[in-house]
Amino acid sequence: xxxxxxxxxxxxxxxxxxxxxxxxxxxxxxxxxxxxxxxxxxxxxxxxxxxxxxxxxxxxxxxxxxxxxxxxxxxxxxxxxxxxxxxxxxxxxxxxxxxxxxxxxxxxxxxxxxxxxxxxxxxxxxxxxxxxxxxxxxxxxxxxxxxxxxxxxxxxxxxxxxxxxxxxxxxxxxxxxxxxxxxxxxxxxxxxxxxxxxxxxxxxxxxxxxxxxxxxxxxxxxxxxxxxxxxxxxxxxxxxxxxxx
Amino acid sequence: xxxxxxxxxxxxxxxxxxxxxxxxxxxxxxxxxxxxxxxxxxxxxxxxxxxxxxxxxxxxxxxxxxxxxxxxxxxxxxxxxxxxxxxxxxxxxxxxxxxxxxxxxxxxxxxxxxxxxxxxxxxxxxxxxxxxxxxxxxxxxxxxxxxxxxxxxxxxxxxxxxxxxxxxxxxxxxxxxxxxxxxxxxxxxxxxxxxxxxxxxxxxxxxxxxxxxxxxxxxxxxxxxxxxxxxxxxxxxxxxxxxxxxxxxxxxxxxxxxxxxxxxxxxxxxxxxxxxxxxxxxxxxxxxxxxxxxxxxxxxxxxxxxxxxxxxxxxxx
Numbered sequence: 431x432x433x434x435x436x437x438x439x440x441x442x443x444x445x446x447x448x449x450x451x452x453x454x455x456x457x458x459x460x461x462x463x464x465x466x467x468x469x470x471x472x473x474x475x476x477x478x479x480x481x482x483x484x485x486x487x488x489x490x491x492x493x494x495x496x497x498x499x500x501x502x503x504x505x506x507x508x509x510x511x512x513x514x515x516x517x518x519x520x521x522x523x524x525x526x527x528x529x530x531x532x533x534x535x536x537x538x539x540x541x542x543x544x545x546x547x548x549x550x551x552x553x554x555x556x557x558x559x560x561x562x563x564x565x566x567x568x569x570x571x572x573x574x575x576x577x578x579x580x581x582x583x584x585x586x587x588x589x590x591x592x593x594x595x596x597x598x599x600x601x602x603x604x605x606x607x608x609x610x611x612x613x614x615x616x617x618x619x620x621x622x623x624x625x626x627x628x629x630x631x632x633x634x635x636x637x638x639x640x641x642x643x644x645x646x647x648x649x650x651x652x653x654x655x656x657x658x659x660x661x662x663x664x665x666x667x668x669x670x671x672x673x674x675x
Numbered sequence: 676x677x678x679x680x681x682x683x684x685x686x687x688x689x690x691x692x693x694x695x696x697x698x699x700x701x702x703x704x705x706x707x708x709x710x711x712x713x714x715x716x717x718x719x720x721x722x723x724x725x726x727x728x729x730x731x732x733x734x735x736x737x738x739x740x741x742x743x744x745x746x747x748x749x750x751x752x753x754x755x756x757x758x759x760x761x762x763x764x765x766x767x768x769x770x771x772x773x774x775x776x777x778x779x780x781x782x783x784x785x786x787x788x789x790x791x792x793x794x795x796x797x798x799x800x801x802x803x804x805x806x807x808x809x810x811x812x813x814x815x816x817x818x819x820x821x822x823x824x825x826x827x828x829x830x831x832x833x834x835x836x837x838x839x840x841x842x843x844x845x846x847x848x849x850x851x852x853x854x855x856x857x858x859x860x861x862x863x864x865x866x867x868x869x870x871x872x873x874x875x876x877x878x879x880x881x882x883x884x885x886x887x888x889x890x891x892x893x894x895x896x897x898x899x900x901x902x903x904x905x906x907x908x909x910x911x912x913x914x915x916x917x918x919x920x921x922x923x924x925x926x927x928x929x930x931x932x933x934x935x936x937x938x939x940x941x942x943x944x945x946x947x948x949x950x951x952x953x954x955x956x957x958x959x960x961x962x963x964x965x966x967x968x969x970x971x972x973x974x975x976x977x978x979x980x981x982x983x984x985x986x987x988x989x990x991x992x
Contacts, residue, residue, distance in 0.1 A: 441830050443952045444764035450959050463761075466772065 457550035458540055460557055460570060468551050469528055475552045476527055480520045486635050487513070487625060491521045493642030496615060502575045502582075503613040503645065506603060506665050508596050508673070509585035510622035513633060515553055517619050517640045518583050531574060532583035533558040533567075560588055568602055575612060586662060594623040596673070599666040604648075604658030613645035616665055618672035641672045676741040676858050686918055687737070690863040694730055701726075721963030729961070729970075737862060741798065741853045742787065744862075748850035749783035755968040756842040758957040762949070763834050770818045771835040778811040778839045782847035786854065797992035799854035804847075811839045841944070841975060842968070849978040855991045860918035865934070865981050868915070869973045872908045872938040879903025893946040901939055908935030919985075926988055933980045941976030945969065 446463045448456040456462065483489040497503075507514055515532045522530050534555035539545050549555040556574065558567045574580050586599035607614055618641045625636035646668065651657040681687045705723055708714045736747040756775055760766035785804040795801055815835045819828040852861050880900025888896040909931035912919075916927070945968060949957065958966025985991065 441951075443762075444767070445952055445954055446761040446764070446766065449761060449954060450956060452959055464767070466757075466766075466769070466776075 454543060454546060457546050458557070461574070462550065464528075471551055472527060472554060473524065476519065476524065479516055479552075483513075483517060483520055483638065487621070487633070487638040489517060489520065489638045489640065491517075491640045491642070494521060496642045496644050497521070498613050498615070498645055501578055501613075502580045503615060504575070504603070504607060505581065505583045505615045505617055506586050506599075506669065507583065507617040508619060508622075508669050509587045509590050510594065510619060511590060511626035511628070511633070513622045513626050513638065514585065514619050515555075515583065517622070517638060518617060519553070521617075521640060521642060522581070526581070528554060529579055530554060530581040530583060531556040533571065533585070535560050535589075536563075536567075537561065556582070564602065568606055571606055575606075586665065590628050591623060592628055594627075596666065596670055599662040601655070601658040601662050603665060604661035605653065605655075607648050608651045608657045608661055609649065609653040611647055611649040613647055614665060615645045616643040616668035616672060617641065618643070618669050620673060641675065643668055643672050676737070676744065676853055678738055678740055681738045681740070681859065684859045686859045686863065689917065690859075690867060691734060694734070694867065698727060698730060718963060723963075725961050725963045733866060737859070741858075744853045745783055745786045745850045748847070748853075749779055749786075751967060751971060752779050752782065752843050752846045752850075754960070755846065755957075755966075755971055756838045758960075758966045758968045759838050759842055759948070760834075762952055762954055762957055765831060765834045765838065768831050768835075770822060771815060771831050774811070774815050774818055775835050775839045775843060777814070778807065779843040779847070781807055781811070782843055783850065786847065786850045795992075797854055797856075799851055799992075801851070801991070804851055807844055808840055811844070812836055815839065845979050846971060846975045848982045849974060852978065852982055852991075855982075855985070857919060857921075857985075861981070861985060864912075864915060864918040864930075865977055866974065868908060868911050868930075868934045869938045869977050871911060872904050872934050873942070873973055875907040876900045876904035876939060876942075879907075889943060892943055892950055896939075896943075904939060905935035908932075908938070921989060926984070929984050930981065933984060934977055937976035937980050938973035941973040944976070945972040 448459060448463050451459070456465075462468075505518055507518055515534075518532065519527065519530060532553055532555050534540070534549050534553065534557065536557040536559045539549035539555060540557045549557075556570065558571075560567075571582055571584075575582055584603055586603045587597040588600050589597075591597055603614075606612075619638060620641075621636050621638040624634070625638060626633035646665070648657070648661050651661065701723060705716055705720060709716045709720070736744050739747075753776060756772075756779065757766070760772050760775075766772055782804070785800045785807060787798070788800055789795070789798050790800045790802060815832055819825070819832065849862070849865070852858060852865070855861050876896070877900065880895065880897045880903070882899070883903070884897030884899035886898045887894060888898050888901050909928070911934070912922070912927040912930040916922070919926070919930075922930070945957065949955070956965030957968040960966050961970055964970045982991070
């Protein structure tokens, strides 16, 4: 463009990165651009869901004081049903809600429009490729946790249990936190499998109890395959122990 | 403005027929171009299809009555400002964007309520509506002070002020028009004529556009398109005189000039903003048009000028 002589003032604009994308594309990308409307819908949905869990499932949450007050951290939880995520979210203070990112299966939650809307708007999910792109997904988690104040919720079993028993933990969580001072908070939800087992359309009114354990840190371990496995096993034990009480 | 009044209004029904007729005729013309003359009409077809959805929505919101129309217009202003904020990066500052949203809500409220002391006739608190920029600018300028911030604040504050004045308040004049005695005629004429002006500029530009009009701002606009649209807009008030039977020749001429010049200025204003930022469209909400702001841009200039012109000669209510 031609430059005119005289007064020239150049501002620095930073347009939204998803400016020319459709709503579905904008919801599918990660990190998503902040959106006031989405935040409002999410907060309203969170209030409704909290009320629902309290009334219909008599949700009890113990150990809230174990959640770190500041800085980023990871929550790991057993995966018995879709209620797990909602219960963990219900344990978070409302103003922090938009910085809590539960990892959700990309192949399940980020394809069809209704699930995409729930995952991206209500749950604020991070798309996790569990078959392919595991490395990229872990990289995404790492960059998310590099920003102070973000919370990542992981279900290291990788899928919902089909028997109600606690499955093996995948080593991904171990490689994410080995050699870092990121606190990892183990959580256990009891009653989720009875309330909403796989394949059922609607949850049944069963009692739920979420226990939040003491945070752990694996700063002393080297970042290799061996310690990744050890950490995953250690966290599984911690989650199982919470379920024993 | 109520649903009953709209259905009984000769003006409302006539416009419904005119718009339906124009849409059918345009559809037929496009079909002839596409299938008989085998011309490429891809992008125009998309634009036309979006009109088939937008036209009933516009009539629906006017049919819904005064309150519905004002609420819809404020939502549109909000969406338009959101696009502006996302394009400029202002949306990252929640305080400033929040202040502008509060301002837009205030525009809606002053359009809805009557003046408390009752010295003005009818609905709409005109005095406060016209004075709103004072309060909005004061609120926006207060935010850096309240947050004790300096860096980049002039840019943020300036963008927020432009956002409120232009997308909120100036566009809000269209909402205030719903309080006029001749609301149906004014509203339907302003919306219809402005859109016709846009279409005329596009068509005339295609037919006899040679010399670029403002080459740095909008390379596709030509003198041919601009003058052609102005000519169409100058004739239109006489053709649609039933919209404002009390207008004399002077007012009809002014109406034509406001729509013919203002409509294209509104378009260019948004083009300046887009070019400076370096983006093509303000959003992707309406297929074939771009964002909401790309569609309402011409109305932003026309609505306030028309309202104050009509108010000066006849009083609004």
